[in-house]
Amino acid sequence: MIAKLLKYELLRRKGPLTAFAVIFIVLEGLLLFGLFKGDAWIGLSIFMTILLIGGTYVFVLLDPIISFYSDIKNKHGYMLFLTPVNGYQIVGSKALFGFIQMFVAGAILFLTFVLNSKLTTHLYFTGTEIESLWNRISHDFKDFLPTLGQIIQFLVMVLLQWFNVIMMGIFAITLNKTIFSDNRHSFLLSLLMYVFLYVIIQTVTVAILAPFGLFGDMLRVQTSNGSIQGSLNVGKYTTLGMILNAFYILLFYFLSGRFLHKRVDL
Amino acid sequence: MILLKTEKLTKTFGGKPAVYEVDAEFEAGKLYGLLGPNGSGKTTFMKMVAGLFYPTAGKITVMDGLSKTASKSKVAYMPTEPFFYDYMTVKTVGDFFKDFYEDFDPEWYKEQIEYMQLTPDLRIRALSSGMAAKLKVAVTMSRRASIYMLDEPLNGIDLVARDKIITSIIKRSAPDNTIIISSHLIDIMENLLDEVLFLKDGRTVLKGNAEETREKNGKSIADLYKEVYA
Structure with a gap:
């Protein structure tokens, strides 16, 4: 099908x-x-x-x-x-x-x-x-040039991040249709829901990354004068980024599918 | 054999009931008239059975209790609005139905579009409202479904095309299926109907066998309609 x-x-x-x-x-x-x-x-x-x-x-x-x-x-x-x-x-x-x-x-x-x-x-x-x-x-x-593995890892993360934006958009539209059904301002409401979801996702992401040393690394980047390579594990963030984006994609997919199947008036 | 049953089926929009506690049974081999003026709940009722609206309360049982997805392969619903993609042609509409519905009969569809004086290469965006209405009936009735639901099939149709649509519907009527038609045009539909269900403000106000209803009330269904909704 x-x-x-x-x-x-x-x-x-x-x-x-x-x-x-x-x-x-x-x-x-x-x-x-x-x-x-x-x-x-x-x-x-x-x-x-x-x-x-x-x-x-x-x-x-x-x-x-x-x-x-x-x-x-x-x-x-x-x-x-x-x-x-x-x-x-x-x-x-x-x-x-x-x-x-x-x-x-x-x-x-x-x-x-x-x-x-x-x-x-x-x-x-x-x-x-x-x-x-x-x-x-x-x-x-x-000291700064990434390896091929790091480049691939980064590209996969970017791809997942873009895909996450699409899934978040689909979920925002489904959620709007679930709550408001036939509203004249549905596009605007969907956009507002998207922004709301985006803020939530960013907040959750920061909260998850904090125990992994996000704030310490940000401080070091600001005070390092460009010589932090070696001490900053960029791979950690690309790996976490991939895992988190994959999780968000699955979550938005599941919720959109469920709402569409059970709760949406078309 | 009962093919469709609704129990206390209710749908509210913003707290206001569009359909309220409708109990109904639809048997195989019969043609039902779902009657009532605009806003009486006919379309909402049909859309719930078709799976386009979810019920606020109550129960819908299609055949032996098929799931929502499975029931869509047994229910052929024709909405009152044109519902084809603009990019399609009359032929691709048929291809689409053939791909998604196992019960679709391409030969029947071919006959129907010829009968309705449509051509396969006609683009959907170029169809007049009358042509689109004929196409809706042609493609819906080309399925060998168990339950047909036609929402206002005669809307926007001229006199000649009306006869063709009615003929097309009658041709599909069989002992193993049920056909539910909603219409304002009671005088035209009256002779076709075996059973009637009158809805008013979302509630059932009258239901039963058409012949018995006529005898009991001593008037035609069309006159009864005028009386109920006056």
Whole structure:
């Protein structure tokens, strides 16, 4: 059933995804144009880079939330909610689609920037220049450069954190629909609930991290003059971040599915 | 055989009852009329049975006590509002139903859309309200469900299409299913109905066999309706 739900979610998102792809290609085209022209045009490339990252970030976060809101708010959602699937499967399919979309968009963005950086190197640097720059960075910042494992750990944590934002959005919408049902200001109320949930989650996170030395580490970062590597265990925070985000995702998934199945008037 | 039973079924919105303690049984092989003016609780009643609203109190038993999710595979509910995704075509609506409902009959659907003078490539966003109403009936009645619930199936329909919709409904009526229709158009529906259930302010005010009700009161269901809701 999840596969069928994903299939129709993809068909439904065909329009927005195509629009996003076209905008992405246009921005990347302008970025390349700036790179080839050089001089002051590099400013255009930098601006397009910011737009590509920012736009992709906003799209992957908002698109699944808007899709869920639209189904729960409008009558076309009956088509989905009348099918013999439960609330968990519906929320699961929306979340999974959002996760796949986020992963694919992130991968495309990454590949695009690998290609762009290779092109930049090819156009403006020689092989020896890059090599000597890299050697200098490796030497000067050897205490600060993360290992591949740390980078992967960090990326997984960021991915989970983004996904948590999507799940929190889905839960805020479900909670609003559960409490207020058909309210004219449902979007605003959902947004307020999201902010409220965000504050609670941040407070809980700080309370959980405090026994792990969060405040002491923050104080050391403020008074260290940049030489704290070795004494500050960054890995501890990425690991805790992954565990906490995974827990929040599961919690929001379970609560959204349960409310949708038992307590929501559509 | 009783396919659907409600016991003291109640739904309140902001403390005000939309449906209040409705006890009803719906038997196989019969066509029921759920009658009442706007705001009498017909749609709320149907939406609770379809699983779109949760009851504030009371109980709904579908067949042998199926779960909420399982009952959706036995109940074919047609809402009064258009409920298709805009991106779809008449064909993809059928594909969607085929994918999610095991009892969906694609051949029947094909016949129905031809009968309703619709074409598979028609886009949902391009349908007139009359065409959308015909499509709703076509796709709902293309399921071989145990319980059909049609909320105002004749709303916004011209005279010619009305006959087609009524024919389509009658064609699906069988000894192993029950059809529940809510409608304002009692004079048109009267001859179809085996049983009637009158709702007023969410409460049952009259229920029973249509023929017996007519004989007992010495008037038609349509006249009785006018009397109850005057």
